[in-house]
Amino acid sequence: RKEVEQDPGPFNVPEGATVAFNCTYSNSASQSFFWYRQDCRKEPKLLMSVYSSGNEDGRFTAQLNRASQYISLLIRDSKLSDSATYLCVVFTISGYALNFGKGTSLLVTP
Amino acid sequence: EPEVTQTPSHQVTQMGQEVILRCVPISNHLYFYWYRQILGQKVEFLVSFYNNEISEKSEIFDDQFSVERPDGSNFTLKIRSTKLEDSAMYFCASRENTEAFFGQGTRLTVV
Numbered sequence: 737r738k739e740v741e742q743d744p745g746p747f748n749v750p751e752g753a754t755v756a757f758n759c760t761y762s763n764s765a766s767q768s769f770f771w772y773r774q775d776c777r778k779e780p781k782l783l784m785s786v787y788s789s790g791n792e793d794g795r796f797t798a799q800l801n802r803a804s805q806y807i808s809l810l811i812r813d814s815k816l817s818d819s820a821t822y823l824c825v826v827f828t829i830s831g832y833a834l835n836f837g838k839g840t841s842l843l844v845t846p
Numbered sequence: 847e848p849e850v851t852q853t854p855s856h857q858v859t860q861m862g863q864e865v866i867l868r869c870v871p872i873s874n875h876l877y878f879y880w881y882r883q884i885l886g887q888k889v890e891f892l893v894s895f896y897n898n899e900i901s902e903k904s905e906i907f908d909d910q911f912s913v914e915r916p917d918g919s920n921f922t923l924k925i926r927s928t929k930l931e932d933s934a935m936y937f938c939a940s941r942e943n944t945e946a947f948f949g950q951g952t953r954l955t956v957v
Contacts, residue, residue, distance in 0.1 A: 768944055779937055779948035780889060823889065827944075832877065832901040834939075834946055836889040 739763065742824050742837035750845055753814045757840045759807040759824030768827040771798055771809045773820045774839065780823055783809075814844045848872045850949035852938050858955045859928055867923045867952045869938030878921045879939040879946065880913065882906070889937070895921065928956045 742759045749755050761769070769786035784791060786798040786807050797810040807824055824837040851870045859865050871878050880892040893903040893913055900913065912924045921940075925932055933956045938949040 770944075774889075777935075779950050781948070782945050785944065828891075828902065830902050832894040832896060833879065833891050833904075835891060836881075838888040 739835045740824055740826050740837035742822075742840050744838055744840060746841040746843055748843045748845060749814055751814055751816060753844075754810065754812045755814060755842060756811075757809045757822050757824075757842075759809075759837055761805050761807070761824075761826045763826075763829060764802075764805060765829050766805075766826045767831070769800055769807050770825040770834070771796075771807075772823040772825050772836075774823055775820050780825075780836070783822070811842075814842075816844050816846065818842060819844045848947075850938055850940055850947050852936075852949035852952050854952060855950065856953045856955070858957060861930055861956055862927050865925050865928055865954065867925075867936050867938075867954070869921045869923075869949055870919050871921055871938065871940030872942070872947055873919070875940035875942045875947075877901075877941045877946075878915070879937075879941075880923045881937045881939065881948075882934040883937065883951075884934045892923070925954075928954075930956050932956050 739762050771783040772780040773783045774780045786800045790799040795812045799808045821839040821841050823839045825834050853868045878895040881889050883889045891904050893907045894901045910926050914922045935951045937951045939946045
């Protein structure tokens with residue numbers, strides 16, 4: 737089983753739509769979780785950390801379900817500028833390295 | 847805003863040659879990383895470096911690869927004898943706490 741799994745998409749949605757991405761991780765002892773965003777041929781950039789209590793940042797909401805080893809990202813009121821690949825990221829057990837999922841591609845259309 | 851800088855942005859090398867990719871992490875960060883991303887594929891962990899030594903490495907990071915922090919600011923990745931399949935974007939990253947900051951990458955093309 738892959739350590740971090742994501743639905744690769746692509747997700748094609750109209751502007752203003754709500755879209756949700758899911759991610760599962762294999763190691764139940766994992767402690768820290770993140771969503772990164774990667775634009776085409778650019779470096780990954782942190783979008784938000786994912787906390788047990790869930791967290792919200794404007795139009796973005798991240799949630800963690802430890803029992804199911806599942807992480808989600810919800811984007812409300814999609815903008816054209818949200819078009820990117822969204823990467824689910826989990827710290828390794830050692831706490832030193834970040835493991836990336838393959839990413840979910842989002843295209844927001846006018 | 848502080849940033850991770852990488853040089854060169856693009857390197858073309860012949861198969862079998864050695865390459866050194868250079869990175870300047872953010873100055874107060876303690877953890878340093880190299881990742882690679884083959885075109886169209888996922889971001890793959892290569893190695894992490896903490897307290898002047900390798901703290902973790904993946905199975906990709908074999909004897910052909912080495913890392914160094916030769917002074918207080920630079921962090922380098924050396925590939926001793928490049929293969930065609932080493933062609934990828936190589937990202938350096940650093941972190942102080944939980945957020946990792948990535949450089950803009952070096953695109954390595956092995957011909």
